[in-house]
Amino acid sequence: DAGVIQSPRHEVTEMGQEVTLRCKPISGHNSLFWYRQTMMRGLELLIYFNNNVPIDDSGMPEDRFSAKMPNASFSTLKIQPSEPRDSAVYFCASRRGRDNEQFFGPGTRLTVL
Amino acid sequence: ILNVEQSPQSLHVQEGDSTNFTCSFPSSNFYALHWYRWETAKSPEALFVMTLNGDEKKKGRISATLNTKEGYSYLYIKGSQPEDSATYLCAPGGGDDKIIFGKGTRLHILP
DSSP: OOOOOEEOOOOEEEETOOOEEEEEEETTEEEEEEEEEETTTTTEEEEEETTTEEEEEEEESTEEEEEEEEEEEEEEEEHHHHHOOOEEEEEEEEESTTTSSOOEEEEEEEEOO | OOEEEEEOOOOEETTOOOEEEEEEOTTTTTOEEEEEOOOSSSOOOEEEEEEEOOEEEEEEEEEEETTTTTTTEEEESSSSGGGGOEEEEEEEOOOOOBOOOOOOOEEEEEE
């Protein structure tokens, strides 16, 4: 298995632009999580899906952030419009069941100028 | 589960020495406790998932214990090696599917 796949690995954009981050979870995993890593807050949960359904988006910082999971093998996290304070590493993780470990993707390093 | 405390925040250990650190979490609505190892510029990697009070798990020189009644877990590293340098994260999970990560303990192994 290729593990959790994220793209792009690096994204540099200008303030005001739309940014879309992509994630392909491990096949057979029914839960998918989006995290943001910052110096201040560490690894912060933004939103998670169970069987493609958004369960808890209370960690999404603002309406500028949105996430979708149209099918079991694909999810997107969109920021529109982006701001410099959105600069961070965004991780996607997937898991099968509550008793099992989460597997993290390599992350997307986002820089908003 | 909102309050996850890990201590110490940072730790320097001489190569060959053993060490341990702590994760504290609210004991109510507990389901599972995850430990992850996070090396710089990489992604977190799972070490253990524990659910039962009194559970103890071991992987090589690393082991962990769990006390769900008082809300804490210990991670032990025996005979520290340079490759053990990383941030160790704990993440308790409640009745829902999400787990909340602590800020981690940053371990530095001194040669």
